[in-house]
Each structure stands twice: as structure tokens, then as C-alpha cells.
Amino acid sequence: MTGDATGVEAARYRRALGRFPTGVTVVTARVGDIDHAMTASAFTSVSLDPPLVLVCVEQEARFHDAVEQAQAWGVSLLEQGGRPVSQWLATRGRPLHGQLDRVPHRRGAVTGVALLTDSVATLEVRTTALHAAGDHSIVVGEVVSVGLPDEPGPPLVYHRGGYTHLA
Structure with missing residues (x-):
């Protein structure tokens, strides 16, 4: 072993x-006029x-610097149909x-971060702490805005190395 x-x-x-099993999220941050995004299940x-x-971000990822600098971020909890977006935003080197x-999105009213349209819920968050943890950082933040669509679809789920859905 x-x-x-x-x-x-x-x-x-x-x-x-x-x-x-975990839900699949897209976390976004805006630095200047550039949107940064990553897929996250942590x-x-x-x-x-x-x-x-909280969200866990790999310290070597370019998103790490962006979320640290921006101090505000968005979380979009993806609907079941969000697999292509999830895969795109998980692609290294894109x-x-x-x-x-x-990617259909809107700007958050409080922070201006990108929030994905096809989500079961969205959050705008302001960073309150950042903790080093192995090869990742734990980014903790206070939720300053919650978006709940009237009729969301089922959530996108990740389990055993693949996308799935709730029965």
C-alpha cells in the first residue's frame, strides 16, 4: 500500500x-471586469x-487568487441540466x-458577482475568513443575498465519480 x-x-x-453524494455548485468571483468561476462540490x-x-479552493488554482482578492463571491447550486456548465467550468486551462x-447568468444585486440562471438556488457571499488546509484553502463567508427561483428543477448530483440525479 x-x-x-x-x-x-x-x-x-x-x-x-x-x-x-454531493450537490454541484459553481462559485464565481469578479476582479475588475473579469469574471472568475469554478465548479465545486466541496x-x-x-x-x-x-x-x-464555506467552499474549499485548491491553492494552486487561479480561482484561489481571485476569490482572495475579490472578498465577495457567488454560489450557484446547479439544476440537473447543468452538467455541461459544470464540466466546462471544471476544465483546467480554459x-x-x-x-x-x-453561460446564462445575471449579476447579483448586492455584490455584482455572476449568478447562474439555471440553478436551484443562488447565494451572494462576503468572505469572513480564509484558512489554509493542506493543498486547499477553506473560504468562509457570510451570505448577504439568497435567490430562490419559483419552480426550480431537480439538483445536479455528483456520486462515485460521475453525475447522477435523485430518484
């Missing part, structure tokens, strides 16, 4: 965590009072400029 000092094999660890609620959420040109 290969692994680090803990004795946990990386591939086995990844397989174990893949058995935990997103969760932290607190109801105050309303806090062009930064214009990456949201073909």
Missing part, C-alpha cells in the same frame, strides 16, 4: 469520499446565525476571458 505518513492510500481515500453550510457557508459568455 502506498500512502503518506498516515498510511492512507490516496486512491483509496478518493474512492471512499466519492461514495458521498461546499457546505456552516451556520444559520449568522448565515455562513480561457479566463469570456468563460461565462455562453
Whole structure:
């Protein structure tokens, strides 16, 4: 078995965590006139009072610098039909400029971040803390706006290394 000092094999660890189904989100930030975006499944609620959420961002990703600089970000919880958008925004090396040109979105009223139209819910968030954690950073933020479409579709779910849906 290969692994680090803990004795946990990386591939086995990844397989174990893949058995935990997650929703799929797109996290956005705006620096100057450039929209930054990434697909994230490492997103969760932290607190109801105050309303806090977190997202985990790889420290080497260009989005890390953007979210750190912007101090405000958006979260779009994707609908089941959001797979192509999720895959596009998870593609390493995609062009930064214009990456949201073909993605239906609107600007958040509070922060101006891009919020994807085809979402079961959207959040605008202001960063309250950033914690280094291994090769990622945990970005914690206070929710300053919530968008709830009147009739959302079912959520996009990721499980065992692939996209799926709720039964």
C-alpha cells in the first residue's frame, strides 16, 4: 500500500469520499471586469446565525487568487441540466476571458458577482475568513443575498465519480 505518513492510500481515500453524494455548485468571483468561476462540490453550510457557508479552493488554482482578492463571491447550486456548465467550468486551462459568455447568468444585486440562471438556488457571499488546509484553502463567508427561483428543477448530483440525479 502506498500512502503518506498516515498510511492512507490516496486512491483509496478518493474512492471512499466519492461514495458521498454531493450537490454541484459553481462559485464565481469578479476582479475588475473579469469574471472568475469554478465548479465545486466541496461546499457546505456552516451556520444559520449568522448565515455562513464555506467552499474549499485548491491553492494552486487561479480561482484561489481571485476569490482572495475579490472578498465577495457567488454560489450557484446547479439544476440537473447543468452538467455541461459544470464540466466546462471544471476544465483546467480554459480561457479566463469570456468563460461565462455562453453561460446564462445575471449579476447579483448586492455584490455584482455572476449568478447562474439555471440553478436551484443562488447565494451572494462576503468572505469572513480564509484558512489554509493542506493543498486547499477553506473560504468562509457570510451570505448577504439568497435567490430562490419559483419552480426550480431537480439538483445536479455528483456520486462515485460521475453525475447522477435523485430518484
